Each structure stands twice: as structure tokens, then as C-alpha cells.
Amino acid sequence: MKRAIFDHKAKLSLIKFCSFFVLILLSAAASAQSKGKVVVIRDALFDTLLAKRAMLNRGGGGSATGSRVYTSNYGYRLQIYSGSNRNAAYAAQARFNGEFPEMRTYISYHEPNFKVKAGDFRSRLEAEKMKAQLQFTFSAMFIVSERINPPKTVINND
Secondary structure, X not given: OHHHXXXXXXXXXXXXXXXXXXHHHHHHHHHOOOOOOOOOOOOHHHHHXXXXXXXXXXXXXXXXXXXXXXXXXXXXXXXXXXXXXXXXXXXXXXXXXXXXXXXXXXXEEEOOEEEEXXXXXOOHHHHHHHHXXXXXXXXXXXXXXXXXXXXXXXXXXX
8 A cells, every 4th residue: 555655656746747847848939939031111211321321432422523522530630738627628729719710629528638639630741730830839739640520621512
């Protein structure tokens, strides 16, 4: 009689184990990903913008003169101020803009210093010429190499 009870418990535990194993397999099969197809829905203007950008990058800017359209690239700037005083940085920028209003200036803050940079020069020679002009006005000035913005272009509709 004792053996019959033991066999009954063994069969019951075997059934529990098998049912647990089957449940694990079924849940894994249910959560498996199947291959599918992705459909991208986009506005028709998106393709137009991509084509326009490709045309501008090739240099076909669409102007009558056929001048090349430049994109942002690496070049040189003059750093005219570096310090922790925000008011002095803005004063240096205003002083530079007063003397050269056609040239762009940029203020950046990298803790704890403000840096004022001027110009978008494609070559170091251009930056050196401007540095020679400003040598007496801004004494602590040097040339830095970084990503520059495209120069301002004049568009004539003649």
C-alpha cells in the first residue's frame, strides 16, 4: 500500500512537470516574432526636399550665374575673447561688430569660459590676413580650426 501512494505522487509530479514544460514552450512560441513587411508612409514633399538638397550639394544652385553653393565645412575663425565674464564677452562681440558689421560673430559657453569667435574663413591665409588687421584692436587673439557656416552670398536678380 505504501508503494502505491509513492507511485501516485510520482505520476502526479511527472504530470505537473510535463504541463509546466508545455506551458513554457507555448508561451515562447506565442511571443516569437514573425517576419513581416514594413510600409513607410511619407509626404510627397519629402522626396522633393531630398532632390533639392542633392542638387544644392552638387553645386547646381539654380542661379543664372552658375555659382557654386557651399555647404558647411571645416575652416577657420578668429577667437577674439576667452574668459569667464559674460559681460566682457558681449562687450568684445559688440566692439567687433561695430568695426566689422558684415562679419558674423559667435559666442559659445564651455564651463566656465565664454568664447567669442569671428568670421568664417575657408583658408588659414584669409584668417591670417584678418588677424593682422585686428592685431592692435584685439591683443589676445588667435586662429581656431572648426566647422564654419557657409559665407553670405549676394543674389542678383538682374
